């Protein structure tokens with residue numbers, strides 16, 4: 001397994017500096033940040049090159065609530081106001097929210113301007129910045145609008161992680177656990193013990209695993225669907241909670257989704273009891289249980305019914321079979337789904 005060529009992992013960001021030098025002096029360059037990455041990360045890249053100092057900086061509020069059509073159009077307005085052409089570049093400096101929204105805006109402005117990700121959260125470094133999925137949430141549904149638009153380059157540096165809050169670091173771990181569960185038991189064993197002591201290794205390992213799925217199935221027709229393990233239920237929980245006073249992070253929702261979907265896999269006879277116990281134990285060792293007070297099965301099912309993987313009106317799941325192996329295009333009836341939510345709520 002190898003790191004895909006368009007991704008550079010380099011503490012010093014030398015690759016970004018070299019890239020900045022190649023930018024056309026007459027074409028506007030944009031740097032999209034959120035309010036946190038504007039404060040903590042922008043100075044680290046602007047010191048690299050004068051082209052980055054002169055770039056048009058677009059700042060949007062931090063948080064998932066910003067990943068919506070209103071801010072998408074705000075970014076497009078900024079492209080227009082500053083005369084972006086097809087030769088312009090947008091550098092998305094932030095976590096998965098900024099990469100998804102900036103990638104989407106880049107993909108549709110004048111049918112596509114160049115898009116570069118500089119991921120600054122652990123989750124974005126080991127997952128969201130690769131694979132070309134872009135998008136925004138719409139009408140309460142996660143990533144309902146979006147495109148496949150691979151970034152031209154991804155520059156990853158450890159330097160950004162020093163200002164990332166602890167809760168956000170844990171958040172990133174959920175996608176790494178998912179990568180291990182669907183493809184690599186050895187990686188799972190490594191993650192079980194003090195994963196934060198070796199974040200650079202996590203980033204490489206996760207990128208290698210995700211890269212394999214994307215290479216064989218870039219547009220998610222089959223194998224790539226395995227990367228959605230934990231996400232059918234995770235996205236529904238994330239969307240439900242986003243509308244409450246206690247929103248949860250994407251990784252926290254995915255971690256809960258992995259537990260609940262493991263229960264479904266067990267109920268359907270695909271997973272051993274011992275495997276279910278191990279997955280539940282390890283996930284709970286890193287993530288607190290989501291407060292399920294007031295949850296409605298009907299509401300969560302309604303959210304899942306809009307999942308992009310669904311076919312013929314059936315909710316599609318990508319279920320773990322054993323640690324290191326998953327499947328896709330799995331289905332369960334509503335009663336099994338309800339039982340699984342009840343199981344998690346009662347843990």
Ligand SMILES: NC(=O)c1ccc[n+]([C@@H]2O[C@H](COP(=O)([O-])OP(=O)(O)OC[C@H]3O[C@@H](n4cnc5c(N)ncnc54)[C@H](O)[C@@H]3O)[C@@H](O)[C@H]2O)c1
Nearest residue numbers: 036040062095096097098120121123128133160163164250
């Ligand atoms: N496109 C994909 O393939 C893909 C994959 C997984 C997740 N996602 C999406 O990614 C999003 C989640 O990503 P996320 O967890 O990075 O969320 P995020 O982008 O909201 O970032 C999390 C928080 O960390 C802050 N932050 C980021 N970098 C920082 C730094 N270096 N220092 C201090 N604060 C920093 C942000 O401002 C934000 O408050 C979700 O919208 C999810 O749907 C996309």
